[in-house]
Amino acid sequence: MDFPKMHIISLPAPFWPGKKTDDDAMIATLQQGISELVRAKVSLIAVPCNLAHCYFAEMKAASAGIPLLHIADTALKSLPAEVTRITENTFSFVIVDTAASLSSATIKNYRRLSGKTTGETPITG
Numbered sequence: 001m002d003f004p005k006m007h008i009i010s011l012p013a014p015f016w017p018g019k020k021t022d023d024d025a026m027i028a029t030l031q032q033g034i035s036e037l038v039r040a041k042v043s044l045i046a047v048p049c050n051l052a053h054c055y056f057a058e059m060k061a062a063s064a065g066i067p068l069l070h071i072a073d074t075a076l077k078s079l080p081a082e083v084t085r086i087t088e089n090t091f092s093f094v095i096v097d098t099a100a101s102l103s104s105a106t107i108k109n110y111r112r113l114s115g116k117t118t119g120e121t122p123i124t125g
Helices: 023-039 051-062 071-078 105-114
Strands: 094-098 119-123
Touching: 023 051
Parallel strands: 094 119
Antiparallel strands: none
16 A cells, blocks of 8 residues: 555643643643554554653653654664764764753663764754
């Protein structure tokens, strides 16, 4: 089939730049959206939001075993080794993201476990 059927959900996430994120409200919103996709019987879930990946474990718990793509995991695995090689404090690639996403324990832990070192540039304003 050239055009697979897709289910797209746009969630009004409780996030406002410059304000502390209400983790409980964000988790509830994301799990509600994932649950809707599970009820629709999708075969794969992709969440195109870096901040949402700070709550990846909670989204995965709601996914009922349906594969859930992790943005950083998928992107970093696709990079060739020569791009991620670092010499003399020079970075081959840089992550540009919001300060909230860059500071998340999830992203920091992933970078540590993956063995990849990155430069970071938070988007401000």
